[in-house]
Amino acid sequence: MANTSPYDMPELRLPLGGETLTKPISRQVLADTIKRQLGLTATSKLPVPQTALPKLAAADLPRVLVVDDVASNRLLLQELLREAGIMSLLASSGEEALALAQSERVDLVLMDIRMPGMDGEATLEALRQLGGVWKTCPVIAVTAHAREEERQRLLSCGMHDVLIKPVDAKVLVKLLSQHLALTLPAPRQGNGGTSGMAPGESHVEADGELAVVDMQMGARLAGGREDLARKTLTLLLESLDESEASLDTAWQAEDEEALLDAIHHLNGACRYCGVPQLALLAETLETRLRVQGVAAVGSLLNELYAAMGRLRAWQSRQA
Structure with a gap:
């Protein structure tokens, strides 16, 4: 019995009999194979060496x-x-x-x-x-x-x-x-939607400002999965009111930890959906808050609120 991954499987000759198992191996497959080799069960059809990962039951x-x-x-x-x-x-x-x-x-x-x-x-x-x-x-x-x-x-x-x-x-x-300890398939290469952009590049508006929404950038950040970028954008849009309320409450209370939690959450929500204006401001505000404290972020917070407003306006134009 040879235990190896399907990708490392050599061409094996087993003159004295035996079977090849490829990882991952379910407990049932391993037990059945051992029983066959020990002659404890009737011979059944031997598994064919696989070139791809075997399909496992959900429980396995x-x-x-x-x-x-x-x-x-x-x-x-x-x-x-x-x-x-x-x-x-x-x-x-x-x-x-x-x-x-x-x-x-x-x-x-x-x-x-x-x-x-x-x-x-x-x-x-x-x-x-x-x-x-x-x-x-x-x-x-x-x-x-x-x-x-x-x-x-x-x-x-x-x-x-x-x-x-x-x-x-x-x-x-x-x-x-x-x-x-598994051999997993390589991640698929997404086509990046309509991207075709170099890493770090982003669309800008005619006035030179970063785009409010850039789905090409979003698709690239989501590993070429434009549908996933659109889903994460929807989640962000749905959470904007709650995020703004959390930020405002923490700011009014001068609660630095709560403010950091709120901006960190917003920063994460911007990460994969192609909203360069809001993402840049959220990242900058979080960094400044960590380094300089709550007293240094007042003007940036107002800019952040304005960017959230522009994102809401973009959403309204899509309706």
Whole structure:
């Protein structure tokens, strides 16, 4: 019996009999094969070596728990996992993740770090305290902060790896393959919708300003998936009123942590949907708030509100 991935399968000759199994292997397939080789069951048709991943029953699929308070981030990761043949469980908070962990089988966790309530590090600690398989279940931090010192800090607190936002599908598949010990299909190459733009390039309006909405940019950010970019744009538009209310409440209360939570949430919601004006302002405001504090962001906050208004006006023109 040879145990190998379908991509690494050599041309094997088994003069004394035997079968080849390709990973991933379900428990039932492994048990049936061993029984046949030991002569404990009637001989059945031998499996043909495969050139692609075998189709597994839903119960046998790897299961990844995605924990992120931003709906568009969950949507993107769910789509990338689906393409890789992996079942996803979605949690919008650390508390929800902890509840799912006590009732569902999970093989790996993709963990956002900055979340209201239980953040990613607190959620990791709570999961480890469940004991059993949760003591060793791989947890990958998903964060927009790519500084090496932040990466090392996350690894030292118990994360198995760090995935940087915006998520690169190839990097995600590589990490999943490594930590699940599976050979996964390479992510599909999206056609980028109508993009054809170089990385970093973006449409500008006639007045030289960044575009309010740029679906070419959105498709590129969503890995060439224009339909996904449109879905994340819809989610952003639906959340604008709530985001503005959260920002205003935190600003009026001079609550720096609540303001950071609100702008971080908006920044994440802008990440994959092609809204360059709002995305740039959200990223700039979050960075300034982290570095200089709440007293330094008043003028930027007004600019942010104006950009949100222009996005609402764009939405009205599409109706």
